[in-house]
Amino acid sequence: MQRDGYLAQLSSDGSLLADTVEQASLDEMVRSCPDWTLRDLVTHVGGVHRWAASIVGNAMPENDEAAGDRVGTGPDDALLLDWFREGHHLLVSTLRAAPSDLQCFAFLPAPSPLLFWARRQAHETAIHRVDAQTVCGEITPFDAEFARDGIEEMLFGFAARPRPAIAPGTMLLKPDDVAVSWLVSFGEHGVHASVVSATSATSATSAASAASAAEVKADVVVSGRASDVYLWLWNRPSAADVAGARTVAAHWHDIRVRWS
Numbered sequence: 220m221q222r223d224g225y226l227a228q229l230s231s232d233g234s235l236l237a238d239t240v241e242q243a244s245l246d247e248m249v250r251s252c253p254d255w256t257l258r259d260l261v262t263h264v265g266g267v268h269r270w271a272a273s274i275v276g277n278a279m280p281e282n283d284e285a286a287g288d289r290v291g292t293g294p295d296d297a298l299l300l301d302w303f304r305e306g307h308h309l310l311v312s313t314l315r316a317a318p319s320d321l322q323c324f325a326f327l328p329a330p331s332p333l334l335f336w337a338r339r340q341a342h343e344t345a346i347h348r349v350d351a352q353t354v355c356g357e358i359t360p361f362d363a364e365f366a367r368d369g370i371e372e373m374l375f376g377f378a379a380r381p382r383p384a385i386a387p388g389t390m391l392l393k394p395d396d397v398a399v400s401w402l403v404s405f406g407e408h409g410v411h412a413s414v415v416s417a418t419s420a421t422s423a424t425s426a427a428s429a430a431s432a433a434e435v436k437a438d439v440v441v442s443g444r445a446s447d448v449y450l451w452l453w454n455r456p457s458a459a460d461v462a463g464a465r466t467v468a469a470h471w472h473d474i475r476v477r478w479s
Contacts, residue, residue, distance in 0.1 A: 220368050222319075225337035226311055228365055232341070232348040233307035235359065236264065237300055239351040245296055250353045251455050257354060258299065259291075264347045265303040266290030268310040271340050275333070276313045278323045310340060327376035342369045346453050353456060363396045366445035370394075373452050374401055374412035377476050382409035388467035391415070391437035392452075394445035402435055405470045439463035 245258035252260065270286040273279070294302045314337050321333045329335030345361065352358045361369070370392065385405040392401045400415040415435050440462045441448055447459040454472055461468050 220338070220364070222314070222334060222337045224365070225334075225341040226315055228362075229314075229337070229341040229344050230311050232344045233264075233268075233304075233311070236344065236348040236351045237261075237304055237307070239348070239354075239356050241300060243355045245299065247354045249350050251350045255350075257351065258296065260347060260350055261299055261303050262293040263291055264344060265293055265299075265306045267343055268303075268306040268340065271336055272306070272310040272313040274324050275317050275321065275336050278321060280322070280324060282324050282326075307344075314340070327372070338368070338372060341365075342372055345369070346450075346455065349450065349455050358450075358456060360444065360446040361449060363394070363445040366449035367394070367397045367399065369449045370401065370445065370452060373449075373476075374403065374410075378403075378410040378412060378474055380409075382474070385409060385470050385473070386467075388439070388464065388470060389437040390467055390471065391435055391440045392448055393440055393442040394448045395442060397445045400435070402437060403471075405467070410474065437463070438467040439465065441468065 240257050240261055243257060245256060245261070247257045249255045249257060249260050255263070267290055270283060270290055273283045273286040277283075293299055314333070317333050319331065319333060321331070323332045323336075325332040325335040327335060327339065329338065345365070349358055374392075384407045387407075388405045390403040390405070392403065394400070398416075401412050402415045404411045404413075441451055441459050442462070443457075443459040447457045451457040451459040451461075452471070
């Protein structure tokens with residue numbers, strides 16, 4: 220995905236998050252984040268948006284610790300959603316105006332710092348939009364290619380960071396609406412992911428490539444729409460099918476996602 224695609228998703232999901240919360244009480248508990256109310260959710264995401272906009276807008280070579288420390292603080296309830304919408308608009312406009320060769324702080328591998336921030340904020344907002352929808356409304360599924368991108372951000376970004384040993388096991392992620400699958404291995408060095416199959420309608424070898432995922436042996440297979448696999452990886456409500464050793468699948472839920 221490119222910047223415009225990420226910004227379209229960020230713009231849509233930020234607006235949908237605010238519109239969803241507007242239908243409910245800020246005191247409602249968020250089922251997918253058990254310790255948070257909707258107030259906490261909006262305050263968190265609004266603060267993250269401002270933190271990211273500060274780093275990008277000021278081309279900061281290091282993390283903006285001051286802005287990061289303010290994440291989790293916001294105005295009184297009467298002003299909270301307006302504050303959120305202002306910060307969301309600021310983030311989208313800052314990312315849209317930034318030069319493609321921007322150099323600034325980033326904390327996951329990406330083709331450029333700008334694409335890192337566009338991608339990270341699109342997925343940050345997308346997942347928390349789902350959190351809001353668990354309180355009121357039906358969860359809107361994600362486009363398959365955006366979900367695929369989010370799966371890869373998780374596997375090759377957050378999950379790939381150094382971490383303590385995990386009990387050995389393998390997990391195959393096999394969405395049925397994108398032409399790629401991933402094998403995830405747990406072990407002494409934490410988590411390692413690899414692409415198992417990627418097909419192209421224009422490739423003469425696509426049939427053979429497509430068969431490769433079916434040939435992979437794994438302890439557990441997570442399948443369904445890419446949107447549901449994506450949500451499952453983020454421990455959100457999902458219709459993904461989990462077949463095989465659920466104890467191995469449970470290893471995934473011990474992975475802690477950190478900003479930096």
